[in-house]
Amino acid sequence: MSALPTDEFNRGFIEESARFIRSQVPVAPKLLIICGSGLGGLADTIEKPVTLSYDEIPNFPQSTVPGHAGELIFGTLSNVPVVCMKGRFHYYEGYSLQKVTTPIRIMQLLGIKGLIITNAAGGVNKAYQVGDIMLIKDHLNFFAFGGQHPLRGPNDPQFGARFFPMNRAYDRALLEVGKRAAAEVGLANHCHEGVYGIYSGPNYETVAEIKYLQLVGVDAIGMSTVPEVLVAKHCGLPVFGFSFITNKCVDSYEDAEEPNHAHILDVVQAKAKKLKNLVIKFVEHTSDQWL
Numbered sequence: 126m127s128a129l130p131t132d133e134f135n136r137g138f139i140e141e142s143a144r145f146i147r148s149q150v151p152v153a154p155k156l157l158i159i160c161g162s163g164l165g166g167l168a169d170t171i172e173k174p175v176t177l178s179y180d181e182i183p184n185f186p187q188s189t190v191p192g193h194a195g196e197l198i199f200g201t202l203s204n205v206p207v208v209c210m211k212g213r214f215h216y217y218e219g220y221s222l223q224k225v226t227t228p229i230r231i232m233q234l235l236g237i238k239g240l241i242i243t244n245a246a247g248g249v250n251k252a253y254q255v256g257d258i259m260l261i262k263d264h265l266n267f268f269a270f271g272g273q274h275p276l277r278g279p280n281d282p283q284f285g286a287r288f289f290p291m292n293r294a295y296d297r298a299l300l301e302v303g304k305r306a307a308a309e310v311g312l313a314n315h316c317h318e319g320v321y322g323i324y325s326g327p328n329y330e331t332v333a334e335i336k337y338l339q340l341v342g343v344d345a346i347g348m349s350t351v352p353e354v355l356v357a358k359h360c361g362l363p364v365f366g367f368s369f370i371t372n373k374c375v376d377s378y379e380d381a382e383e384p385n386h387a388h389i390l391d392v393v394q395a396k397a398k399k400l401k402n403l404v405i406k407f408v409e410h411t412s413d414q415w416l
């Protein structure tokens with residue numbers, strides 16, 4: 126008999142993962158930080174870190190992409206107990222959207238109150254430059270237009286309602302705090318608010334696809350984030366997200382530039398300190414909300 130997609134969300138599996146983590150970690154996290162490609166250095170700022178490798182945790186997926194270490198780092202930031210996922214999962218790796226998002230549900234069982242989500246993305250908006258950040262104000266979920274959704278299948282009401290709104294998926298107040306934090310760490314002139322689009326990958330976009338994305342209002346394109354945000358919103362978690370613009374998307378046949386993952390990781394590395402400072406400032410300004 127074929128498995129329902131929600132079998133990956135099976136409570137027994139998720140609870141087993143959560144139980145194991147509880148047995149290893151002294152303090153339950155209040156905030157989950159998901160690190161995008163090359164952004165694992167965000168975890169370096171965590172105080173009193175306790176590291177769990179993904180392969181130690183029962184039923185946890187394994188990272189397969191360079192720039193995604195495959196570790197959970199628990200500790201504190203501005204006195205807030207946090208957990209940092211150094212390594213996320215992508216649909217193109219072969220995981221179902223349910224498997225991609227199980228960490229959100231596991232962390233929800235552990236008691237998180239919010240999500241900071243980051244990614245490396247291509248700049249579709251012509252005004253965006255390499256090294257800019259885009260605070261995510263909304264997304265375009267191309268997977269859903271094609272009927273692909275992590276919450277397809279029976280709903281578990283203990284996590285959230287069958288039908289749920291997404292028009293305020295990216296918390297407006299947190300976005301304002303993000304803007305302030307970006308200015309404080311010297312990123313004011315490199316900070317935008319925009320719409321993130323998800324593309325399945327693993328290839329980068331064609332010129333025609335980039336022209337289409339420009340037309341429909343996508344500012345930055347990537348291969349992640351949206352599934353995790355859907356599952357986080359389903360279980361009521363406020364979300365703050367930003368994209369780090371690692372390349373300008375090619376929208377002309379005359380342009381010989383080609384995106385390249387190794388180069389993308391180098392670009393992230395070059396700005397790592399500022400991005401860490403941004404996350405530190407953001408948590409500092411919002412700490413009361415999570416405790």
Ligand SMILES: O=P(O)(O)O[C@@H]1C[C@H](O)[C@@H](CO)O1
Pocket residue numbers: 160161162190213215243244245246326347348349350385386389
């Ligand atoms: O995990 P994120 O979304 O940051 O990773 C992006 C999308 C692909 O996984 C990869 C392409 O270079 O970077």
Ligand SMILES: Nc1nc2[nH]cnc2c(=O)[nH]1
Pocket residue numbers: 245246247248324326328329330346347348371372374384389
């Ligand atoms: N889909 C997609 N993902 C990316 N991640 C980093 N750059 C890009 C890009 O140009 N396109």
